[in-house]
Amino acid sequence: MNKDNINRRAFLERLGSIGALTAAAGAFPWFQSCTPKATDETKGNVARLGIIGPGSRGLLHIRHLLDIDNAKIVALCDNYPANLEKAAALVPGAKLYTDWRKLLEDKEVDGVIIATPLHLHYEMTIAALEAGKHVFCEKAMAYTQEQCLEMYRKHQQTGKVLIIGQQRMFDPKYLLAMKRIRSGEFGPVVNVRGYWFRNGDWRREVPADHPELERHINWRLYREYSRGLMTELACHQLQNGTWATGMLPEKVIGTGNLVYWKDGREVQDSVCCIYTFPNGVNMTFESVISNKHLGMGESILCKEATIDLPGNRIYREHATYKSGMHHLITDIEKGIFSSTAFAGTSWAADNNRDLHGEVILEDAVPGIEGDGSIELMQTFCNSVISGEQPKDVLEEGYYGSILCLMGDDAILQERTVKMEKDWII
Numbered sequence: 001m002n003k004d005n006i007n008r009r010a011f012l013e014r015l016g017s018i019g020a021l022t023a024a025a026g027a028f029p030w031f032q033s034c035t036p037k038a039t040d041e042t043k044g045n046v047a048r049l050g051i052i053g054p055g056s057r058g059l060l061h062i063r064h065l066l067d068i069d070n071a072k073i074v075a076l077c078d079n080y081p082a083n084l085e086k087a088a089a090l091v092p093g094a095k096l097y098t099d100w101r102k103l104l105e106d107k108e109v110d111g112v113i114i115a116t117p118l119h120l121h122y123e124m125t126i127a128a129l130e131a132g133k134h135v136f137c138e139k140a141m142a143y144t145q146e147q148c149l150e151m152y153r154k155h156q157q158t159g160k161v162l163i164i165g166q167q168r169m170f171d172p173k174y175l176l177a178m179k180r181i182r183s184g185e186f187g188p189v190v191n192v193r194g195y196w197f198r199n200g201d202w203r204r205e206v207p208a209d210h211p212e213l214e215r216h217i218n219w220r221l222y223r224e225y226s227r228g229l230m231t232e233l234a235c236h237q238l239q240n241g242t243w244a245t246g247m248l249p250e251k252v253i254g255t256g257n258l259v260y261w262k263d264g265r266e267v268q269d270s271v272c273c274i275y276t277f278p279n280g281v282n283m284t285f286e287s288v289i290s291n292k293h294l295g296m297g298e299s300i301l302c303k304e305a306t307i308d309l310p311g312n313r314i315y316r317e318h319a320t321y322k323s324g325m326h327h328l329i330t331d332i333e334k335g336i337f338s339s340t341a342f343a344g345t346s347w348a349a350d351n352n353r354d355l356h357g358e359v360i361l362e363d364a365v366p367g368i369e370g371d372g373s374i375e376l377m378q379t380f381c382n383s384v385i386s387g388e389q390p391k392d393v394l395e396e397g398y399y400g401s402i403l404c405l406m407g408d409d410a411i412l413q414e415r416t417v418k419m420e421k422d423w424i425i
């Protein structure tokens with residue numbers, strides 16, 4: 001066991017000792033499947049895995065799997081030699097494939113991790129489940145709602161595990177916050193805000209001597225392979241909205257445009273969608289990739305507080321405001337600032353909203369607590385060994401994907417898109 005692994009295990013064990021998190025894990029049963037107890041139950045067994053598409057995300061999964069005791073990467077497949085070589089260097093001894101169908105014939109592979117571009121998820125997942133493999137497929141689940149549904153049905157028919165890459169479901173601060181939101185502690189949810197702002201062209205470098213690789217490498221920018229910001233970014237925020245409210249939106253309107261990066265791409269660089277839940281609550285998703293000031297946000301607005309999930313903070317509506325001087329002294333006492341300029345508005349007195357907030361997960365350990373990605377991999381390994389589908393995890397991922405596809409349909413077709421009965425599972 002390497003150092004990171006020991007730290008991660010210690011971290012999970014420590015979390016297990018936080019009463020609130022134990023209760024949260026009980027409320028969201030998929031989390032049980034990555035606890036030390038669940039991992040101990042699979043002891044002595046190994047999940048033999050094949051990775052299809054070890055590009056940027058796939059390589060991260062490989063790094064995490066190398067830290068997981070009961071994971072063994074036995075096969076790698078990529079049709080881009082440079083990426084296959086990078087992965088092979090991390091896992092010497094793994095069998096190498098350039099044809100994913102051949103990897104699926106490999107009897108030593110129990111489960112596959114599919115981290116290829118969006119348009120391939122459906123075909124690869126269906127074939128893998130039919131070949132008797134357990135499947136972890138990256139988000140978004142597939143290119144159309146119908147494909148997502150077929151993947152779900154295929155998982156049901158074959159009885160093989162299917163997990164979609166929604167790592168926030170395994171992030172301890174999200175689990176704690178969602179438990180409290182769902183308990184009604186902050187009053188009813190009145191609005192959900194998701195956004196992702198970046199300032200960059202979203203392009204990957206194409207080798208100068210191989211310009212023909214443009215579409216292979218920059219698949220995100222072309223409609224044949226991707227549905228742009230909605231499938232590549234929005235799934236996480238939209239899944240949080242259904243998780244927090246316990247409801248599915250019934251409709252969405254949206255607009256999207258190419259505002260800045262007019263470089264031959266086919267997907268928008270600016271989108272804005274409004275989803276409406278049956279009780280009238282709105283959930284927005286907005287993304288722009290030519291201004292990053294607002295960053296990435298997932299806020300649950302309740303009657304009594306706003307919960308900033310990635311920021312690990314709860315902002316009360318009726319916080320007791322103290323003077324700016326009081327804030328300053330407290331901040332220096334807590335070591336938040338070693339010194340503070342007596343200018344600017346960051347600690348301005350009583351500006352009528354809570355700027356400081358309460359921390360959600362008090363003793364998060366910097367550098368160890370991640371975003372849930374390694375716990376998601378641990379869950380997949382445990383599930384491959386036990387053959388048991390973790391509860392609710394696929395359904396959450398499925399609806400996250402259905403919603404981002406509905407949003408993109410609304411943008412493209414310039415109409416209100418309603419949740420169809422056929423998509424309800």
Ligand SMILES: NC(=O)c1ccc[n+]([C@@H]2O[C@H](COP(=O)([O-])OP(=O)(O)OC[C@H]3O[C@@H](n4cnc5c(N)ncnc54)[C@H](O)[C@@H]3O)[C@@H](O)[C@H]2O)c1
Pocket residue numbers: 052053054055056057058077078079080083098100115116117118120138139140165166167216217231232
């Ligand atoms: N969960 C998350 O937070 C998260 C983050 C990033 C990416 N992703 C998802 O992961 C997936 C991959 O994204 P990425 O950024 O790693 O892309 P990438 O382009 O870096 O990697 C994709 C890999 O698939 C390979 N590939 C393409 N066609 C193939 C084929 N026919 N057979 C075998 N290999 C093939 C490519 O050569 C490449 O190595 C996407 O679905 C993306 O949305 C998820």
